[in-house]
Amino acid sequence: MAWYWCLEHHCVEESLGCGSSSRIGPYDSEAQAQNALSRIHEREKEQTARDESDEKKYGKKRTWW
Template identity: 55%
Template structure:
């Protein structure tokens, strides 16, 4: 992203999308290139966790 492109973050504390400046970094996921993608942040986390849980290279229970 260039400096002129907006960045969006998902605030874990407030469960809202925030542009640029917002809550502290430890409470946010991102940056995302669009507000819509930031709104899907928790869905994306769940999808990645499921993929990793089912990946035999990362599954210690195999």
């Protein structure tokens, strides 16, 4: 069974929940879905640290386009 974090209702939903544009996932467990937003924030912090490191190392910010 797949689990999702619903951005609209701020809760965990099973496969037959809100549409895909309103949720994050799929996750293998309800617990993983429950922690989706904290994991996203954690990854954002990690990426910000990498960006700052690159800026110090190369003297400029990384561009993606």
